[in-house]
């Protein structure tokens with residue numbers, strides 16, 4: 001389970017400051033897919049960076065399976081999986097070497113890592129190229145490898161940042177199936193995406209961020225009642241016209 005409590009982050013600018021994340025709270029339960037959505041500059045990446053322990057919040061707290069940020073950041077990191085559109089591979093390592101290397105970084109015991117790799121390689125259909133150098137893989141094959149990498153340490157919480165960016169229909173379909181798998185095995189999943197049509201299909205609940213604040217939150221049905229709009233696209237258009245909406249909080 002992921003819980004974010006009253007998270008705040010302000011960045012200094014040359015003249016003034018920008019409040020990137022403003023009193024943000026949300027939680028994601030096992031088996032739930034939560035779409036953290038918002039227009040450019042809404043604060044999504046800053047939020048993910050704070051959850052991942054890459055950026056220190058000004059205030060607020062991150063909790064993963066009962067472990068809290070601060071002195072327990074290492075415990076939190078080992079319980080998070082991260083997949084991003086920009087993920088690369090180590091070109092000179094074989095796929096097996098690279099994935100076992102990541103398992104080792106996360107402190108997974110070698111026999112357990114080998115077993116886990118076998119399972120995930122079957123699931124994501126990468127078994128046949130496990131012993132090929134990662135640099136020679138096609139885009140679709142690399143994508144599958146990076147999806148396996150995100151799960152190699154069996155984290156309870158998965159963060160996906162624009163996972164379908166730059167992918168064709170087949171690549172996007174792989175992501176949809178991956179997310180369905182994550183849900184079915186009880187991961188708590190956060191997906192940040194600009195693809196609102198995809199998000200509607202993929203996510204069980206949504207947090208709509210604007211200027212660092214959570215403006216609306218709930219299932220699509222609940223959002224439709226709150227916003228009096230049918231689609232996420234319409235809700236986003238309204239978000240960009242702040243004077244015409246009534247904030248949820």
Ligand SMILES: Nc1ncnc2c1ncn2[C@@H]1O[C@H](COP(=O)(O)OP(=O)(O)OP(=O)(O)O)[C@@H](O)[C@H]1O
Nearest residue numbers: 011012018020038039040041042043044045046047
């Ligand atoms: N290191 C930084 N220094 C100064 N301002 C920053 C920094 N990082 C982010 N910001 C500002 O914080 C706000 C939120 O940015 P963030 O990247 O979190 O938004 P986002 O929702 O991920 O946007 P996008 O969808 O465009 O990636 C923006 O106004 C951005 O300019």
